[in-house]
Amino acid sequence: MGKFWALKKSIWVFHMCTGSCNNCDIEILDCLTPKFDLERFGILLVGSIRHADVILVTGAVTRKCLPRMKLTWEQMPQPKLVVGIGSCALSTGIFSPGYNIVGPVDKHIPVHAYVPGCPPKPEAIIDGVVKLVGSLG
Amino acid sequence: MMSQVLYSMGAFVVFPGFLFTAAVGLLVAWVDRKITARLQWRVGPPWYQNFVDFFKLLGKETIIPRGVSRISFLASPLIGLIGVTLVSLILWQTNLNPHQSFLGDLIVVLYLSILPSLAIVMGGSASGNPLGALGASREMKMILADELPFIVAIFTPVVSIGSIKLGSILIHQSINGMMFTHHISSIIALVVAFFCIQAKMTLVPFDAPEAEQEIMAGPYIEYSGPPLAIFKLTRAMALFTLPVFLITMFLGGFQFGGLGILWSVVKYVVILILIILVKNTNPRLRIDQALKFFWLRMFPLSIIGFILALVGL
Ligand code: SF4
Numbered sequence: 001m002g003k004f005w006a007l008k009k010s011i012w013v014f015h016m017c018t019g020s021c022n023n024c025d026i027e028i029l030d031c032l033t034p035k036f037d038l039e040r041f042g043i044l045l046v047g048s049i050r051h052a053d054v055i056l057v058t059g060a061v062t063r064k065c066l067p068r069m070k071l072t073w074e075q076m077p078q079p080k081l082v083v084g085i086g087s088c089a090l091s092t093g094i095f096s097p098g099y100n101i102v103g104p105v106d107k108h109i110p111v112h113a114y115v116p117g118c119p120p121k122p123e124a125i126i127d128g129v130v131k132l133v134g135s136l137g
Numbered sequence: 138m139m140s141q142v143l144y145s146m147g148a149f150v151v152f153p154g155f156l157f158t159a160a161v162g163l164l165v166a167w168v169d170r171k172i173t174a175r176l177q178w179r180v181g182p183p184w185y186q187n188f189v190d191f192f193k194l195l196g197k198e199t200i201i202p203r204g205v206s207r208i209s210f211l212a213s214p215l216i217g218l219i220g221v222t223l224v225s226l227i228l229w230q231t232n233l234n235p236h237q238s239f240l241g242d243l244i245v246v247l248y249l250s251i252l253p254s255l256a257i258v259m260g261g262s263a264s265g266n267p268l269g270a271l272g273a274s275r276e277m278k279m280i281l282a283d284e285l286p287f288i289v290a291i292f293t294p295v296v297s298i299g300s301i302k303l304g305s306i307l308i309h310q311s312i313n314g315m316m317f318t319h320h321i322s323s324i325i326a327l328v329v330a331f332f333c334i335q336a337k338m339t340l341v342p343f344d345a346p347e348a349e350q351e352i353m354a355g356p357y358i359e360y361s362g363p364p365l366a367i368f369k370l371t372r373a374m375a376l377f378t379l380p381v382f383l384i385t386m387f388l389g390g391f392q393f394g395g396l397g398i399l400w401s402v403v404k405y406v407v408i409l410i411l412i413i414l415v416k417n418t419n420p421r422l423r424i425d426q427a428l429k430f431f432w433l434r435m436f437p438l439s440i441i442g443f444i445l446a447l448v449g450l
Contacts, residue, residue, distance in 0.1 A: 006189050006190075006196060009189040010190045034177060034178040037174070042186050047354050048354050050358065051354070077197045077361040077362055078197065078198040079197070
């Protein structure tokens, strides 16, 4: 049994939007609906960052959001993991020419799993989380 | 003397105190999650989910926010845990051996059962977070709302029987049948007490103090790691202990011989499922609506039950 055996079966996620078009966020919520039901694997959406194990970041980071994103990341208890969701979070996507875009996410905080897509399907998000869990050892 | 002390310690820590209540409580909390999931056409988590959650939280970092009183922030989860453990201990000792209970144990149980709610108020106010303080103040109002009808309802069978010892109440019920089926007053009191324990556990119609979507878990907002694990454990243990309290008072307590065990479990499961169904089929009440519900509906109802008990019904 590795160090993270309990974490692997009980991942509580916090959902953070850093200026996405809101489509990725809807896909995340879709994962919690009866069709996909992530609670089967012990994955829960929590309201407070202090309870979270993983932050799901969506959106190309805007100038206004950057300090908030860093603060949220710092407020999270160890061990902490970050999943970037959507092309915006990964590479600023279609917003890259924007005047107020300072992303991508991994320029500012460490990202442990990338889920590409615009928006990624719920299946892709689940796949990303499963791969993240597999990489924990 | 020494063996007496060791026996009491064993009773507090292992059976029927902490370990027993914690294990059953976490299992019961899983039943809650599973039934909730099935009602929403989901699959739901596996049976060990709450145990894994608990051990995961124990392994996480404990963050104490700046400017927070460390002692009250860290002590409040423990106070709640000790309160619910002692309630469970007294109830199970009485159920196991009704002749051994002491005078006034009912009052002790009533007082100790407020401790978890008080611990939430203390922790929420200590956390120094505006949403935490909001949750704490709502929790305080919830205590004010449910405590009065709850106490009147719990004292209704006491009046019918004329004894304030849990043991004598159990013995009376084992001779004359359950309070619930023999006294109209106790039926009313059970209904009132049922809604009150729903509020004591801050389950859904009365979960304004920790509304997840609205004030982000309220009093728990700043808690992380082991203190949060203890709060979650306390809630799970309360979900096991408070229905046991109702069963002891109104439904004849627990029997341990032959088919009695099965019958006792059935009583508990029925109450648990009722709690879960009420939780899943109701919207969240605002705190003033909850207050009105308890003071203007439940309190007069409990008084009617009390008067019926006084005239001997
Ligand atoms: S990746 Fe696409 S869907 Fe997701 S936030 Fe960016 S633009 Fe919207």
